Amino acid sequence: MNWKLPFDIPLVIPTMGLPGWFFDSLGVIVFVVHIAFIYTLIGASTASVLYNIFGVFKKSKTDDLLAYKMTNPTTISENMGALWGVAPLLVISVLYTGFFYTAILKVSPHILHIIYGNIFAFLLSYAYKFSWHSLHHHKGFHIAIGLVAVLTFYTLPPVFMSMSNLYLQPELFASVQSIWDIMLTPLTFFRLINFFLTAFAFTGIVMIYLGVKWVKAGGEEEAVGRLAIDQGKKWFMWAAPVNIAILPLVFFAFSPRISEAYIHTPFVFLPFAASAVLLILFFFLLKRFSNEEMSLSDATKSMVLMVVAVALMATARHGIRVVSFAEPLQLQAEATEKYMTDVITEYKAHKEEMKNAPAVVLDPAVSLADSKGCLACHSVDTALVGPSYKEVAAKGESANILTASLKNGSIGKWGETPMPPQTLTDEEAKTLIEWVLKQK
């Protein structure tokens, strides 16, 4: 295999003596929380625009209120999603530094879209939320703002997932040259379908859960709660079946080295287990499909099943890391060790050499010329940017003229490249000019 791997960072990984499984579980747990918020962000922002449109066309106040209420989970999940995205990145970039940074570099500058595109979408989603009442009579414009925000949010997962797919498959570092080489692959396609379907299914469950709470609160919120429960079930039941079918396939779309090894590990059962959990949840909701209300305990059960499915997917994804990274990590460690041994040997030899080298006594005028930057453009015997000092001395100009040229700058005597005026004391100028004139 044509491996192209960077060296590891030559500093110890600060594990504090904690075992590997601790970091593995930490990585999976923080990732699950992150992705749960991101699912909610994608789904809730979509729902808010969707029910806003329904509200206009059906002239339904309940739909409009549901749309407005969905801006709160949007705000919370966009903030918490960004925040909890930091933790997995932190864990990954300390454990798999070389692979992660290589992948990020390979998909640059497009990866910066997850910063600037995100800021744009964030600001629009705030504009959408906070202008709800003032733009009440300009629904078309208002919906347009929300729609642009949602569509911008939709552009982020393809970019991020391309990076993540590349970093999970270090054998591709040699062949992938730009983000498109990895984005336009079956793997990214399957994973994106899986991502969006899970996001909508997850949001369905969030809507059911919120709906149950709103019904309980009673009053004006009761009708919205019923609508949320009804719609939440439909969101889940539309999104889940395709997802159930596609989920196990995702894990076979990785490069052959990874997929073949993956089959022989217990991780291979996890995507099927995740599908099974989603299937159970599907029938659980099907049974309650025509109920207008749902008990809090049923809503909680649905939420628990959904989170279990997401956690199983995340663990299955961690399995890819385990399978994929074993060999390149080993290769990287060996290469780094060899490189660093050579580097340190040479560094020590160099230090020894410097210690034994006779001290060079420089003419104070030469040190002064160096510290003032003269030697950037002049040397004693070769013309560089400016003439050599030998040439200057041979021309035979007086010390006064040379001092004036030095202090005020000069052009034309030696060509059209100007010498800028230099700041120095009279004493320093005298030392330098005397030294220059000695160079004949």
Added chain:
Amino acid sequence: MFDFPIFEMPTIGLRMLMAINAITHVFVSHGGAVGGSVVLALAAWWTNKKGDMAGYETVYRLLMVFFIITTSVGALTGIGMWIHANIISPNAIGGLIRVFFWKWFIEWIVFNFEVVLLLFWFMTWKQKALTSEGRASSVRTGAFYAISSWITLLIIAAILGFMLTPNFDGQPWVDPEVYPGKVNYDNALFNPTWIPGVLMRTFSSIAFAAALAIMWTWILTTFSKNEEIQETKERLIKFFARIMLFTVPVAAAFGYYYLLQIPEAARAMIPTAMMTRAFADKMDLMHMIISGIGGTVVLTTIIAYFSPKRMPYIAATLMVSAFLLFWGYEERTREFIRKPYLIYNYMYANGIRVTDVPYLNKVGILKHAIFVNEKDKVINKDKSNLIEVGHTVARIECRACHTENGINGLKALTAGWSEAAIRNRINNLPGGGTPYMAPFVGTEAEKDALAAYIVSLNKRGEIK
């Protein structure tokens, strides 16, 4: 040593790409979050204590502005710092994460408190404003938000301090002659510019946030249709000006204290950092810039304090602009005076570690540049690919600070130079005139190639 794929930013260069994100982040995180949390919590407490409900409502409107900016632009440019560092200096950020992993992890936990408290404070404000117990609890939330904001600054300032002054009383943070390097985490954390940096940043952030609050109070109250809100202008501006009267001098004093902790060589580069090389000798210009910024802040603070009602909008914007200039200069200077290093005495600005230099001088910089095309790595016998190889060397060693033909472009910098002049310059880096440039690393043949490439930049399109 640069063994990662090479990313170049044409025209604006990597430095500017980083600076756009970094300076935006500093404005928002210092002015909006760290200082803003303190200033708004104080204002909420004060208006509530005085029973000034219109003022309390104006503070909510201010909080809304700060909330929108900090949670979007502030938070994401914060993550952006990391992503930008990933693509610009992966070796440096990779090293920093190995050294500061747990501190960053703690910081992330504190971030959770910060974000949750801010969301909670903002989203429950209206509901809690109805009762006095509710308001008291809301003010407490604001105070906790301010504390957690400040702790995040405390931690990140340690990392910034480390990059500039990694050594503490001559005690190394790592032994460069050992692999894998065992880090002395205490020496790395308790570096000499940490606490001075925190103090300087804390008080200048509060002053900056107060200036922002004055500007936004002006805007929100002037354009409000509610007369009661309009009347809060005078009271609130005076209150924020009072915060500035206290914090501006304290920030200046701590700024001076911070300056004293910076290494001599780095301090000597401040004029170049502030005014670029062309004006580096014009000390009076530098003093004019400093006193101009300082004077504007002091003058507008006095206007705001003594004449809050009649304070013109232009004074409020001038005040904020002076702070923006201050932060821009502060960040640029702090980044620049570290040169030629990225982590002082450990890693050069281009990601090459000091320890790597003797070995790479022997085998060449391109030997381990794994993501570079093979044909651009070794000079052919007939030297037909000399310029391509030189270009590769430039992409590795010069990329961090120079573009080909944009900002700080090699082409313009060497216009009119002969190949001998360029070769001499490369040979004598850093040199007295440009102490901020990293030395050339690599073999003599690579040096020739680099010189040939640079000289070719000004010869393109020339008829032979």
